[in-house]
Amino acid sequence: DAGITQSPRYKITETGRQVTLMCHQTWSHSYMFWYRQDLGHGLRLIYYSAAADITDKGEVPDGYVVSRSKTENFPLTLESATRSQTSVYFCASSAINSPLHFGNGTRLTVT
């Protein structure tokens, strides 16, 4: 099915561990985004990508790394997870001048 999928849906990890959240889209959208959603904050942009091999920081990039070797995939890596990174993470994609399409999110808990 066409769409945008995130995996895993739920993840519990320990402080200091590395964890990677996956995002895959089948629309061949140029743009991909990672957001986090926390209580008391609107969606905040972590990183975005305008095309394969082109990525840039968003509002809250510290502690995160992204890569985009293929148009359809945009993984987000927490290099050394901290409790403050407990959040719901949403991946999104869009074509040029089009609204964002979101995945169903990954709920990450860092203990």
Place this chain on the structure above:
Amino acid sequence: DQQVKQNSPSLSVQEGRISILNCDYTNSMFDYFLWYKKYPAEGPTFLISISSIKDKNEDGRFTVFLNKSAKHLSLHIVPSQPGDSAVYFCAEGYAGNNRKLIWGLGTSLAVNP
């Protein structure tokens, strides 16, 4: 400091009546405004948008109004249906530049049968 404010965290409406969700913004340079709907355990889905050159945009039961002088955006749902029960987010930014979107905190709408 919230640039985009949805002052009502929740709203309850009877089925068949009008739902009005509101959003205030501070940046007068924004020229692109959107509403998204979110069900539990799902990602936000795009609902409707409006550019700053318009003051109204309709799509079926959903109408978005933009009052630029008041920096106010509203979403009207008529008639409201139980399936409309969700969290609604407004977002503002610049046309063609999704990476600059600023999001509100959301309003949880409950439509009661």
